[in-house]
Amino acid sequence: MSILRKIMTAVRGGAREVGELVVDANGTRIFEQEIKDAEHHMRKAKHDLTDVMAKQMQASRQVKSLNSDIAEHEGYTVQALEKGDETLALEIAEKISRLDTDLAEQQQVESTFTGHVTRLKDLVRKSEKLIKDYQRQLSMVKTTESVQKASAAITDNFASSSSKVLSAKDSLERIKKRQQDNFDRLEAAEQLEDEGSDKGLEARMQEAGIGAQSASASSVLDRIKAKQS
Amino acid sequence: MNTRDLALRISDLSSFEGFEFECQPIPGEMEVLQITLWEYEELPCFVSVTDSQILCITYLFTEDEVKTESRSDLLEEMLELNIPMPLSSFSKIGDRYVVFGALSISSSIEDICHEIITLTENAVESIDALEVYLV
Numbered sequence: 001m002s003i004l005r006k007i008m009t010a011v012r013g014g015a016r017e018v019g020e021l022v023v024d025a026n027g028t029r030i031f032e033q034e035i036k037d038a039e040h041h042m043r044k045a046k047h048d049l050t051d052v053m054a055k056q057m058q059a060s061r062q063v064k065s066l067n068s069d070i071a072e073h074e075g076y077t078v079q080a081l082e083k084g085d086e087t088l089a090l091e092i093a094e095k096i097s098r099l100d101t102d103l104a105e106q107q108q109v110e111s112t113f114t115g116h117v118t119r120l121k122d123l124v125r126k127s128e129k130l131i132k133d134y135q136r137q138l139s140m141v142k143t144t145e146s147v148q149k150a151s152a153a154i155t156d157n158f159a160s161s162s163s164k165v166l167s168a169k170d171s172l173e174r175i176k177k178r179q180q181d182n183f184d185r186l187e188a189a190e191q192l193e194d195e196g197s198d199k200g201l202e203a204r205m206q207e208a209g210i211g212a213q214s215a216s217a218s219s220v221l222d223r224i225k226a227k228q229s
Numbered sequence: 230m231n232t233r234d235l236a237l238r239i240s241d242l243s244s245f246e247g248f249e250f251e252c253q254p255i256p257g258e259m260e261v262l263q264i265t266l267w268e269y270e271e272l273p274c275f276v277s278v279t280d281s282q283i284l285c286i287t288y289l290f291t292e293d294e295v296k297t298e299s300r301s302d303l304l305e306e307m308l309e310l311n312i313p314m315p316l317s318s319f320s321k322i323g324d325r326y327v328v329f330g331a332l333s334i335s336s337s338i339e340d341i342c343h344e345i346i347t348l349t350e351n352a353v354e355s356i357d358a359l360e361v362y363l364v
Contacts, residue, residue, distance in 0.1 A: 149259035150259045153259055157263075166271055168360075172353065172360065
């Protein structure tokens with residue numbers, strides 16, 4: 001079952017401790033510890049891997065050097081035979097035979113280490129994937145748990161505080177009213193400022209027909225006509 | 230960053246993007262910070278910090294407030310509004326509908342404040358838009 005489906009089932013069932021139902025019977029803390037242990041094992045496996053890889057490299061170096069030794073001694077045998085020294089050639093051949101035995105052993109060692117390296121690499125890859133998956137699951141479960149706990153704390157707080165919980169509509173209405181009030185206050189303040197300044201006074205005087213009147217088009221026309229005549 | 234750090238740092242900012250914040254820690258098994266914008270005190274934002282993220286949640290309305298006959302229309306509307314709504318998403322905790330935003334644990338204080346403002350404005354906008362479905 002996918003982790004989300006498990007969480008859904010647990011939440012539907014009204015569980016308070018989702019972790020217990022979803023990841024581990026003992027809760028998320030144990031699961032976290034298991035992940036830490038797995039990480040520790042993986043670090044160890046990686047360390048072992050580097051050791052084994054070093055040994056594998058040593059073995060392959062040995063194989064190479066034995067191969068070149070054998071080739072070299074085969075050359076010496078040919079030279080001894082060319083000189084007609086059968087005894088020396090036989091001695092060299094015996095040495096080659098010992099080198100052959102060593103080579104077979106080293107090749108065996110090398111292939112064993114190669115097998116180890118492949119297995120360990122595979123193991124490390126699998127563990128990494130598993131740990132990643134565990135961490136992802138744990139993070140989802142922990143988030144669900146913390147949301148539940150946070151929501152419990154908030155609900156308790158609502159219940160204990162004297163402030164009444166408003167419905168969404170009432171909240172919206174109050175917010176809108178406050179915004180309108182603020183807007184009105186701003187408008188009123190602007191008006192007051194206008195009134196306090198000369199601008200307000202002049203406007204009111206003009207309205208009352210007192211003081212310099214702004215010339216209307218008809219009065220301008222009258223004036224021009226008067227000049228013409 | 231834990232909720233106490235967050236409360237201190239938000240209190241240090243007297244205002245952000247023209248908004249004034251009020252922080253109030255809520256006791257409980259999980260530490261939660263109630264953050265209110267001065268203009269929107271009816272819709273507080275609840276912030277909690279986990280190992281991996283910072284969660285900001287604002288409660289919208291309860292199941293009781295939803296008109297029974299238009300409940301599925303409301304749910305569909307909320308799904309459709311989820312993407313256009315900036316930074317926040319709709320969700321439900323128990324019988325309460327919420328808007329929430331999740332931030333990385335390494336977010337700056339500016340990012341967190343911006344998130345809280347956006348979340349609160351989204352909450353007001355959403356209630357305004359979904360009011361027709363409420364009793």
